[in-house]
Amino acid sequence: MVIKESEVTPESVYLNRRQLLTAAGFLGMERLLSAAGAVRRNPEFELDRPITSEAAVLSYNNFYEFHGTNKQAVKDLVGKFSTHPWTIEVGGLVNKPKTFDVDDLLRTMPLEERLYRHRCVEAWSMAVPWTGFPLSALIKLVDPKPEAKFIRFISVKRDKEMPGIPSQPWYPWPYFEGLRMDEAMNPLALVVTGLYGKPLPKQNGAPIRIVLPWKYGFKSAKSLVKIEFVKSEPLTFWHKLQPDEYGFYANVNPKKPHPRWSQAVERAIPTMERRPTLPYNGYEKYVAGMYKGNEW
Ligand SMILES: Nc1nc2c(c(=O)[nH]1)N[C@H]1C(S)=C(S)[C@@H](COP(=O)(O)O)O[C@H]1N2
Ligand SMILES: [Mo]
Numbered sequence: 001m002v003i004k005e006s007e008v009t010p011e012s013v014y015l016n017r018r019q020l021l022t023a024a025g026f027l028g029m030e031r032l033l034s035a036a037g038a039v040r041r042n043p044e045f046e047l048d049r050p051i052t053s054e055a056a057v058l059s060y061n062n063f064y065e066f067h068g069t070n071k072q073a074v075k076d077l078v079g080k081f082s083t084h085p086w087t088i089e090v091g092g093l094v095n096k097p098k099t100f101d102v103d104d105l106l107r108t109m110p111l112e113e114r115l116y117r118h119r120c121v122e123a124w125s126m127a128v129p130w131t132g133f134p135l136s137a138l139i140k141l142v143d144p145k146p147e148a149k150f151i152r153f154i155s156v157k158r159d160k161e162m163p164g165i166p167s168q169p170w171y172p173w174p175y176f177e178g179l180r181m182d183e184a185m186n187p188l189a190l191v192v193t194g195l196y197g198k199p200l201p202k203q204n205g206a207p208i209r210i211v212l213p214w215k216y217g218f219k220s221a222k223s224l225v226k227i228e229f230v231k232s233e234p235l236t237f238w239h240k241l242q243p244d245e246y247g248f249y250a251n252v253n254p255k256k257p258h259p260r261w262s263q264a265v266e267r268a269i270p271t272m273e274r275r276p277t278l279p280y281n282g283y284e285k286y287v288a289g290m291y292k293g294n295e296w
Contacts, residue, residue, distance in 0.1 A: 038197050039131050041113040048282065049268070049275070051115060052126040054196045056270040061203045062120065063222060064171060065155070065162035078202035081161045083223070086207045090138065092228035093148035098141065102207045106193060109133040113197065114190060119252050119281045121216035125266040130211055131194030136185045138227075144181070148229035151184045153177045153210055153221040172241070177221040178234040178248065179212070180290075188213055188286050214283040216250045249295035252281035256296055 061074040066081075084102075091097035110133050118126045139151075157174035159165045165173050183189065190211045193200055200206040205222025212219050218238050238246035245259055254264045254277035266277050280287050 039111045039113050039194070041115070041129070045114045045116060047115045047117065047127050049117075049127050051129060052269060057126055057128055057195065058201050058203060060124075060126075060269050062122075062217065063203055063205070064164050064168065065157070065173070065175065065223075066164045066203070068164055068168050068171075075201075075203045077163055081158070081202050081206075081223075083202055083206040086225075088208055088224055088227065090142045090227045092152075092230055093145045094229050095143040095145060096141065100138075102193065105133075105138075105191075105208070109137060109191075111193070113194075116190075116211060116213040117278075117281050117283075118211075118213065118217060119266060119277070121218055121246065121250065121258060121263075123261060123263065123266050123277075124269050125275070126269050129196055130190060130192045131197065131200075132190045132192035132211065134187055135189040135191050135210065136187065138191055139184060142229075144229050147231050149181050150230050150232065150234055151179050151181060152226075152228040152230055152234045153179075153224055154226040154228070155221050156223045156225045172237060174225075175221055175237050176234075177210070177219055177236050179219075180233070181229075182290050183212075183287075186287060186290065188283055214251055214280040214287045216246075216252060218246060219250050247296035249291070251287070251291065251295050252277060253279060253294070253296070255279075256294060 059075050060071045062071060063074045063078075066077040067073045086102045087099050088102065088105075089097075089099045111131055112133065113129055113131050115127060115129050118128045153176065155175035156162075157165060165171075179189070190213075192205070192209050192211045193207060195201060195204055200209065205220075205224075208224050209222040210220050210224065219236075233248060236246075236248060239248055252263070257263055263277055265274050267274055278284075
């Protein structure tokens with residue numbers, strides 16, 4: 001259940017900060033956040049662990065367009081990356097192809113905050129408050145044709161703004177990913193435009209990315225410029241490079257080791273505390289029905 005903007009705006013107009021704090025005692029924290037003008041947190045998604053600190057999420061990144069190995073370096077290499085204005089083209093096998101301005105999406109789409117576990121194939125993990133809207137809401141706007149069975153995501157490629165592109169010419173830029181149509185329509189699939197209640201930082205994929213919390217992080221392509229609906233299973237960046245190490249489905253699975261390491265345990269950033277990996281990263285009840293069991 002989502003409280004609509006129209007239901008929360010009146011409080012933000014007539015309550016001052018002190019009144020809001022008092023009201024919070026009666027209404028609860030979520031209601032306070034809404035009344036204060038923040039995007040509402042969707043209470044459906046509860047965590048079994050603390051939220052990772054903002055400092056850690058903003059300073060430990062995989063974004064190969066900036067740096068291929070040093071995760072702490074990414075945040076210091078994004079300075080020339082220009083993320084506003086920004087448009088994203090949504091097309092392919094759809095009846096209503098459209099190029100969306102991200103500012104318009106922010107005004108018109110049903111934004112909400114979700115706390116999601118975030119698990120990299122490299123076995124590190126975080127717990128992150130993303131802001132965004134269901135991918136299904138965007139898909140409905142473009143009205144896919146029946147032949148559209150898969151969807152592709154394409155990241156931006158800007159050699160002059162992204163130093164990792166010219167320095168790593170062996171990678172097949174731009175970064176590209178994909179999903180099966182039912183996965184794309186799953187309510188967990190989130191188009192993300194914010195983090196910690198603020199605009200999405202450049203190192204986390206500004207201004208618009210996808211987040212798929214039941215899959216390893218490499219599926220969640222950043223800084224998207226194009227979404228395309230296609231007939232057959234598309235090639236993806238890491239799968240093209242190392243098909244036996246990075247599958248198309250890449251669902252989090254503690255029982256399916258990566259060829260070079262176990263996936264049974266993960267390490268929480270920044271403490272490196274060990275936790276058992278959960279099947280589908282703990283989202284089994286939402287997604288297991290889409291699969292036969294060991295999709296990789
Ligand atoms: N365009 C692009 N998207 C990308 C990547 C990348 O290198 N380039 N890395 C992926 C990987 S491996 C992970 S784990 C997540 C990391 O997201 P975060 O830095 O916001 O935690 O982004 C994914 N999306
Ligand atoms: Mo990753």
